[in-house]
Amino acid sequence: MRPGAGKEFADYILRRMSKEAACRLIDQLPLTASQKKILTEVAVLNLPQKQIAYNEGRDVKTISRRYNKALEMSVQPLAAYLIRLLECPAK
Numbered sequence: 832m833r834p835g836a837g838k839e840f841a842d843y844i845l846r847r848m849s850k851e852a853a854c855r856l857i858d859q860l861p862l863t864a865s866q867k868k869i870l871t872e873v874a875v876l877n878l879p880q881k882q883i884a885y886n887e888g889r890d891v892k893t894i895s896r897r898y899n900k901a902l903e904m905s906v907q908p909l910a911a912y913l914i915r916l917l918e919c920p921a922k
Contacts, residue, residue, distance in 0.1 A: 837906035838899065844909060845874040860908045866901035873898050 845853050853875045857867050872878045880898065884891045 837910075838902040841902050841906050841909050842874060844913070845870065846877075848875075850875050856909070856912065857905075859912075860905050862901060862904055865897065866904060869894070869897050870901045870905065874902075 845857070848856065854871060857870050857875070860867065860870075862870070869883070872883055873880060880894045881891055884894045887894070
């Protein structure tokens, strides 16, 4: 797998889920509160990073770095969650 593909995978999965399911999943991930917040705002609620940066009084690059770091940290737990779903029998 090429570098960065894991982050793209995590971003894709979070954006394709319903908002409620994605928020529940993000709350279960072993991330800090700020990482959970940035994932929820960008991937689930689709808030522009420029708007988040303006609201927090920060640079857009700072928000982008925080979002990318949160995605990177969520790749392995998210993959494990999906593997568990695929291994479970249909309900």
